[in-house]
Structures are given as C-alpha cells and as structure tokens.
Amino acid sequence: MSRKGLRERLKNGETLVVAEGYIFEFERRGYLKSGSFVPEVVLEHPELVKSLHEEYVRSGSDVVLAFTYYAHREKLKLVNREADLKAMNMKALQIAREVADETGTLMAGNICNTTVYKRDDEDAINKARNMFKEQIEWAVEGRADFIVAETFGEFGEAMLALECIKEYGNGLPSVVTMSLPMTLNMHDGIPVDEACRRLEEAGADVVGLNCGRGPETMVEPLKIIRKACKGPIAALPVPYRTNENQVTFFSLTVPGTEKMAFPLDLSSCYCTREEIRKFAEESKSIGVQYVGICCGNAPHFLREVAAVYEKPAPALKYSPEIEKHFIFGDEKKNDPYYTQTYKKKITQK
Template identity: 50%
Template structure:
C-alpha cells in the first residue's frame, strides 16, 4: 500500500492516531510468554505469531504497528539468560513490524521502556541506561521506524535519557514519551508527582524542552484514574500533542494503579494472575474514547491487557470502520435476545423471559 503520512503530519492535519499496545499480556494469555520477567522471547521463538498479532491489531483499527521490543532490552534479556539474542530479537520484531506496516499502509514505531537499571544520581546506572537506549534506538532506525516510543517511565530522569537518545541517535524521527504512574507521589496540595518529585505537567514540559514531539501517559492507570491526569495536561500549556494509553482495567481514584489494585472478592492484590476479574467492559472503553475525543487528545490507545476487540471498540467510538468491523456485535440477530426472537424462537424467548434474573432486571428497568 502507499506509504502513510507521518505521525506529526497526521496530527497536524487534525487526525487521531490510534495505537494498539499490549503484546506482553496478550502473549502471556496465549501461553507464549512468562509472567514475572515478561520478556518478549516469543519474537525469536514464534515470529509467525508476532506477525499475526501485528496484523490483528491493525485489522482492528490501529494506525501504528508498534514493534514488540518493550522489555526487549539488555537487562531483561540477561535476566532470562538470552542476552546474546537481544539484537536478533529487536531487529526481528522491527522487521516484522515494518513488513506489516508496509502491507497495510500504517506507521511503524520502535519502542523503548523503563529499564529497572536507572537510579537517580547513580552515574554507573545512568551510563548503563544510556547505552541500552542507544542500541535500541539505532536498531529501530536501521530497520526503518517512522517514530520511536519511550514509555512507562516513573522517573523524569529516565524519560529524559530516552528522549535524548532518540534525539541524538534517531536521525530525526519523532519521539513519543509517556509516563507510567507506578511510583507516583501525591503532594499536600493534591498534585501528582513523578518518582523524582516533579509535578507531572512540569515533567511533560521538560520533556518537550528536551525535544519530545508527543508526551503523555501510558500503562499502570486504567481509564478512570488516568483521565484526571489527561484533563489536567490538556488544560495546561504543555506545548505538544498529548498521548493517552491506559490499561483496560478498572482502577479507581482510591486504587489508581493496576499493579496494586485488590481483587474485590479476595481482598488480595490482583496483579498479575488475578487481574482478569478487573478488566474493563467495552462500554468502559467507549466512555474513555468519548472523553479523549472531547479533550481533543490526538494519540490514543490501550496498553497492557489490550486485545483486538478493545482496539476495535476504541476505533469505532472515534468514528472508524475497521476491517474487523464486519464482525462487530449485532445482538439484534441473537437467538432469544434478538429483535425478531419473539416471533421466530418463541419457545426459547419465553424460557429466557421466565428466568428470575431476567424478571428482576425487567422490574428494575
């Protein structure tokens, strides 16, 4: 297909760019990735599955094929004893993403993530982090990335290093930099701070000053707990477009972080293996997309926990008709809840209407 317009050109033209993330959880759910280290080894072990998931997300409405290099950095691969395969993993993830993007006329981006190496004031840790970002940026540029994402940073300092690496080694490609809220702090006057004590709107402005082209938030917060941050950033004079990519989990203002939110039945921390009971509904995604549209946020997506049906819901709410829209739900055709069910399947319709739960719901309505 013809090469798509670039990221910043699309945003300048008033378009909303939809970005599907969430490969790590998706492959863990399929049994091809281990929870805990969460390393993207599936890229090397089963590249055909990664290619298919890229296509599935584009089919559902993503405008971007984000190369599966999240946690594909030297520290993570050393943890699982596969550091010697790191470059192979990165380049293969990027090549596959480039192929799918070219086939579908979408954009392709590289991806940097928090490193678990960075420590404020530790020069050795900072140097190591810089080196890790440098090699990933260079691989992304070599494989034709249209832009590069740096995401899930708790510290402004680490986000700055990612921004600087993209600016220095990215050969002019745009930089999208987003904060996670896993180490956020709350000041006495109610402001939300980064792990290194910088108010988030100020942190976003500092990233812009360092050269970031799009800034915002991803991961950790679900739609409910991310929206106040987005609303605040949208009102502030940040200087560049805002990005919004929450996790599709029902975090709250009382429990804003999906890594610490509790299972409502057991009362225990749900992360990771019991998060399923806290997934958002599709209606939750609709409401989030509508609010993002009202705020005129031009870079919107979903992070860990995402799947194609969520991305399709997001895209359709923003007015898109996707390839996967052919199979969007149509409950009017259902056997006993459908529009003509009472005329066609009277026996099963009556059985459904006689159920206690149905009677209770009807009475409530």
Template identity: 50%
Template sequence: MNRPSPTSFLDRLEAGIVLGAEGYVFELERRGYIKAGPYVPEVVLDAPEAVRQLHREFLRAGSEVMVALTYYAHREKLKDVGRDGQLEEMNRQAVRLANEVAAEGGALVAGNICNTWSYDPADPVRTGELVRAQYREQLSWAVEEGIDLVIAETNDFVGEAEIALQVCQEFSLPAVVNFASVRPEETYDGYGYVEAVQRLADAGAAVVGLNCSRGPVTMLPLLERIRAATDTPIAALPVPYRTTEAVPAFESLTLPNGDRAFPIQLESVSLSRFELADFARRAAEIGVNYLGVCCGGGPHHVRAMAEALGRQTPASRYSPAMELHPVLGSEEQRMDNWQN
C-alpha cells in the same frame, strides 16, 4: 535505512487523532507465548507467527501504528532469562515483523524503548550512561531495519525519560514520551506529573503523555491537567482495568479476598469494550492526540475505540449485530436483515 511512510507520523497528528495499540506483552502472555514475571518478549524469536498475528489483529481493529515488540528487549532484562546473547537478533526481528504487517495496511512502525530498571536518581550520571547505552543499541538496530517514530514509555523517572528523548533526537526520530503514573501525584524522582510531561515537551518530544498503570477513570483527570498545561500533542494509553480514586494504579489492585490482582489475576477487574469506547470519546473531547490502550488491551478494545471515533475498520465487518441473536434479537429484526 529509515523507511519513509506514505504519510508521516507528524502529518497524521496534524490531520487528527492517531490511534495506536499496545498491550502486546500481556496479550501474548495470555496466549501462552510470554512468561509472566520477567515479561521478556522471547516470542519474537520463538514464535514469530504469533507476533505477526497479533499485529494483524490490531491493524484490522484500527491501529495506525505497529509497535515493534521490543518492550523489555534490552540487555539487563535479557540477562534474566539467559538470552542476552540474542539481543540484536531479537530487536531486529521485532522491527521486521512490525514492518511486514504495517505494509499490509499503510500503518506506521514505531520503535519501542522503555523503563530499564537500571536508572538510579541517586547516581544519575553512572546509571544514566548505562541507560543511554541500552537505548542507543536498541534504536541503532531499529533505525537500520526501518521505523517512523519511537515510543519511549512506562517511564517512572523524569531523568530516564530525558535520556530516552535525547537518544531519539540523536537519531532524528520523532518521539512519543509517556509516563507510567504509578504514584498518586509524582514520578519516582519527585516531579509532579504535569511538570514531568511539560519538561519533556519543552525538550522537544513530539508527543507527551501517559501510558499503563492507570485505567480510564483515574487517567482522565490527570489528562485534563496535562492538556491545560501544554500545547504539545498529548498521548493517552490506559490499562483496561477498574482503577479508582483510592487505588489509581492497577499495580495496587486487590481482589475481595485480599489477593493481589496484578499481574495475573486481573480478569475480575477488567473493563468492557464499551468502557474503552467511552474513554476514547472523552479523551477526544479533552484534546488527546495519540490514543490507544496498554497492558491488558485486546483487539476488541481497539476496534471499539476506533468506532467510537467514527471510524470503520476491516474488523468492523464483524462488529456485534445483536438483533440477529436467536434469543436477544426478534424474528422481525432477523427477517428485515435477511431481506435487506
């Protein structure tokens, strides 16, 4: 049964920016719970406490949406690791974990569907039905466990994104539909990004926008064009990496020695919490409605973004106080803090 939250997703959008947090897969890979390459969230079954802990860290940092860790938890990807027999168990468990932690802080719970690698625009009818079946089974279990919305993300094809939205509408769920803007100007099925987003807005998505691939520098100009083209609420969840006009997507970043940085040598092109805070302020000025961070993001990024929006979070109790540092702070500052 779908669980009503104290304040619905649409009501929160009306009230102001909704802050979310993603990047679960990359963060759990860094912590040793997900295998880079297949990136299947086996951790949901193998180490559920690690998932709970990351949910809690994002919640404490200011995220208002706990995203069920079902990214790549679809039939085709689970076959790659020999666990397609645990498909339902993994999906249900992921939503249960998200619900458990969301209840600790009044957060919303989002079901999650993503690019399937099954869609082929040269054969859209046959492959589209394969995609539709995968989305239907994932969301049927998510709805039974209780979700407030769906995030349909990292879409490379307009055709696949449209199927995702249609399935969300079958379940009467508000949908955030985001594109991964890997190519400089258009989706893999040939739509300019502004047109792609507008098509999904016209089809009834609650929120449309971008996630993954682009860092703040290369996402912001595209967000400005999207904002100018639609009145529908828009989403922005960049990766915290130093993309450039010459290399707009992090999948193509290289290191000085020519090695590929993506996906497991990205540390040297990472952005600081301050740069994500600056992105949050600039995105708010543009008129972004759903804001967050994607692959590579951590709780410190989310807290910095929340504080840049003028919010105090549970984790703000431990925000830096460099005046108390034994080298960087002064004795006078330390005494003032002690006395007060």
C-alpha cells in the same frame, strides 16, 4: 510505499489509534513468561507476532509497534539470552516493518523503562543511556518511522530516553509516555503536567501517559496535561477497573478478596467494552490525538477506540448486533416460547 509520517499527520490535526499490550496478550496465550516478561516469542514464534500485529491493525491501529518492549540487555540477563539481544530486536523490527508496509500503517521502534535507572547515580544513568542507544540505533537500522519511549515512572528517565532519541535517532519523531503512580507526581517528585510540558519543550513530538492507570483514573491527569501542553498528547491506559482507592493496576485486588490481582489475576478486574468506549469518548473530548490501550489490550477493546475515533477498521464490520440474538434480540421479546422458556430460566438464575 509513500505515506504521511507522524509529524505530518499530527500537524494536520489527525488522530492515531495505537495498539500496545503485546506482553500481556502473549503471556495470556502461553508464549511468554509472567515475571521476567521477556518477548522471547519474537524469535520462537515470529509468525504469531506478525499475526497479532495484523489483528491489531485490522481492529483499528494506525501504528505497528515493534515488539521490543523489555527486549533490552537487562531483561535478557534474567533468562540468559543476552546473546540474542540484537537478533531479537532486529527480528521484531523486521516483522513490524513488513506488516506496516503491507497495511499502509506507520511502524514505530520501542524503548521502555530500563529497570536499572537510578537518579543521582551516574553509573546507573550511563548504563540506561547505553541500553537506550543500542535499541534506538537498531530501530533506525530497522527503518522505523518514529520511536516510542514508554512506561517511565520517573521523569528523569523519560527525559534521558528523549535525549537519546534526539542524539541517536537520526531525526526520527518521538512519542514519550510516562506511567503515573498513585499521586499526580512522578516518582522523582515532578508534577505530571510539568513533566509533560518539559518533555514537549525538549522536543518530544507527543507526550502523555501509558500503562499503570485504567480509564477511570487516567482521565483527570489527562485534563491537567492538556492544559499544560501545547502540542499532541497521548493516552494509553490499561483496560482494568482502577479507582480512587486502587489508583493503578499494581494496587488492584481480586473482587471480594484481599488478594493482589497483579499480575496473574488481573482478568478479574477487566473493564467492559462500554467502559473502554466511554474512555475513548472522554479522550476525544479532551483533545487526545494519540490514543490506544496498553497492557491487557485485545482487539475487541481496540475496536471500541477505533469506532469512537471514526477509524475505518475492517473489524468494525463484525461489531455486535445483539438485536439479532436468538434470546436477547428485539424480535424475540414477544415470542411465547422465548418468554416461557429462556427468559424464565435467566430470571431464576
């Protein structure tokens, strides 16, 4: 199927809505273990992975992201499945390629933070490089349209990932996004705007932020990045109510308590659809061309982003029409039965 590639779309000024967040969604559904967060569901229930890809496309995603996040050698050691490393990656790529071909969307390979990278440690750096190399080569073999390198807390690891894509990626375009910590500097001290600018100058097709921060605490860094970079920038926050006191979702507490919400109780900190829509509107005004939702994403959230970015998502057909609700609808406001029965009960509550 002939379709415009990532670079062509971006050059034409087009925007891409992108669904991430597969790890948390499958954990929520009971097909993936919190803690290790290894995507074993790819091999155990591939039909569910395909179905979620389809749901996200239906809700507006222009990209099918192969579910190879944390399907790397170091993570598979935790669950004694190193022997399944290539099989897990190739199956994820196959599923994503199939859905992309069926829906006319782009398919992206995916690499991420290795959990072994250590700056100034050549052995650790080489270990991370080799992990990137094998996943990138599999993505090429799996016919990815481009490669996403994501969720890096250190600029050095993000740059290493980009270098590996350029070396082993057979010329594929790259999207490199970092997870900004509590300050405007990456963990290795590089200011986020400088980090993005340097990645762009090194050849990344898209640079920006994903994960870590929710809508409220990602907007201001995006403005700084937009000023520093000439090309397309990316924004994929988590859909949780981070704030000036709890900047990332790692620092969120369950409302009314001091209990840490990450990772098992983050649902207590969910954004509303309106907050997601507001973020999409702000991102659009800033000039974000590559936008989506990361950990915690769900189709109804992505649909809000798609609506703002004017994507012809099939799921928009079923957007809410609360005016037709039997209690809250406009036609019920002057109904005596509604006024005396339901409205009274709601007020009492």
